[in-house]
Amino acid sequence: MGSVAQVCSRVEPMRFRRQLPLDLTGDHGELLALIESTTLSQGQDTVSWLLEENGNYSVKSMYARLSRGATIAHFKDVWAAKIPLKIRIFSWQLVLDRLPSSSNILSRHGPGNGKCALCGELETADHIFFGCSLARFA
Numbered sequence: 001m002g003s004v005a006q007v008c009s010r011v012e013p014m015r016f017r018r019q020l021p022l023d024l025t026g027d028h029g030e031l032l033a034l035i036e037s038t039t040l041s042q043g044q045d046t047v048s049w050l051l052e053e054n055g056n057y058s059v060k061s062m063y064a065r066l067s068r069g070a071t072i073a074h075f076k077d078v079w080a081a082k083i084p085l086k087i088r089i090f091s092w093q094l095v096l097d098r099l100p101s102s103s104n105i106l107s108r109h110g111p112g113n114g115k116c117a118l119c120g121e122l123e124t125a126d127h128i129f130f131g132c133s134l135a136r137f138a
């Protein structure tokens, strides 16, 4: 196993032991086109998360990215993913801001005051997962 640059520099094209399903053949072609359009360095490959300046993955950056461009079309992969149904439904509710946060319950004339029980700020899904400083230490 070599770097991406080493694999791409080989004269013979990449082959697979088994034939790729038709839907993956298109993905493979797109991947090759993406690699060809990229300038590769000769050094060792590294993994870097583009949504953070330091290159390290964070749930916060992923959430911000997903919630920015969330549409039904963008979310179809989550529905197709082999994860428990309750996780799919929870993710769908999170992206659409339909989780039963205190502010959502209040906006539907339910009980409560819309405030976080831990810190007293407005309780939204964003606050529950990323904003509540007390929840981080609870």
Ligand SMILES: [Zn+2]
Pocket: 116, 117, 118, 119, 120, 121, 127, 131, 132, 133, 134, 135
């Ligand atoms: Zn809070």
